[in-house]
Amino acid sequence: xxxxxxxxxxxxxxxxxxxxxxxxxxxxxxxxxxxxxxxxxxxxxxxxxxxxxxxxxxxxxxxxxxxxxxxxxxxxxxxxxxxxxxxxxxxxxxxxxxxxxxxxxxxxxxxxxxxxxxxxxxxxxxxxxxxxxxxxxxxxxxxxxxxxxxxx
Numbered sequence: 001x002x003x004x005x006x007x008x009x010x011x012x013x014x015x016x017x018x019x020x021x022x023x024x025x026x027x028x029x030x031x032x033x034x035x036x037x038x039x040x041x042x043x044x045x046x047x048x049x050x051x052x053x054x055x056x057x058x059x060x061x062x063x064x065x066x067x068x069x070x071x072x073x074x075x076x077x078x079x080x081x082x083x084x085x086x087x088x089x090x091x092x093x094x095x096x097x098x099x100x101x102x103x104x105x106x107x108x109x110x111x112x113x114x115x116x117x118x119x120x121x122x123x124x125x126x127x128x129x130x131x132x133x134x135x136x137x138x139x140x141x142x143x144x145x146x147x148x149x150x151x152x
Contacts, residue, residue, distance in 0.1 A: 006129070007066040009037040009054040010113070011047035011076070014069030017113035017121055021069070024122050029129065051079035051088075058107050059085040066108040067125060073112035080108050084149050087142075092116060097124040101131035103138050 006025075010018040018036075026034055037053045039045045047070045058064035066088075068076035073090040080088035088108035089100035092115065100106035109128045111121050 004031075004063070004065060005033045005035055005061065007035050007037050007054045007057040007064070008068075009050035009066070009076075010039055010069040011050055011071075012039060012042050012044050013047075013071035014076075014111070014113040015039055015042045017111065017116075017118060018069050020118055021067075021121050021125065024118075025125060028122075028126065032129070047075045048079040051076045052083065055080040055083035055086045055088070055108060059083050064107060065129070068108055068110045069113050069121075070110070071112060071114045073110040073115070077108075077110040080110065087145070091124045091128065093120075094123060094127050097127040098131050101128055102134045105133040105138070105142055 008018060008022055022034055022036060038050055051068055054066040054068055058066040068080055068088065070076040077088045077090045080086050086108055087104055087106050088110055089104060089106040090110045091097040091100060097109065100109065109125060111124065
C-alpha cells in the first residue's frame with residue numbers, strides 16, 4: 001500500500017481498543033499516516049460527532065480511508081454512512097473485512113470494542129488495509145449506490 005492517511009476515531013466505548021490498536025497499526029504499517037481524530041479519553045461522548053469527523057475527512061480525500069470504533073461498531077457505521085461518498089462497513093471476522101474491500105470498496109471499517117478482542121481487531125484492520133477492490137461487476141453496483149446518494 002502506498003503512502004496514505006487513515007483517519008481513526010472512537011467514542012468512549014471504543015477508546016480502550018483504539019489506543020493499543022493504533023499503536024500496533026503504526027508499528028505494522030510505517031508507510032501509513034494514522035491520524036487520531038479522538039476521542040482522547042473514556043469520558044462519555046456522542047459517537048455521531050466522531051463518525052462525522054472521520055467520515056468527512058475520508059470523503060474529502062481521493063481514496064481516503066478511516067477506522068471507527070464504538071461499543072458495537074453499528075452506531076458508528078450508521079452515522080458514517082450518512083456522509084456522501086462513504087461506504088462504511090462493520091466487520092467481525094476476517095472474511096467480512098476482506099469482502100467489504102473486494103466487493104464493496106469499503107472506505108471505513110467499523111469495529112465493536114465490546115465484541116471484538118484487540119488481537120482480532122488488529123487482524124481485521126490488517127486484512128482490510130491490504131485487500132484491493134476487485135472492480136468488474138462490483139463497480140457497476142457501486143455506481144448504483146452513488147446514484148442512490150444523488151437521489152437522497
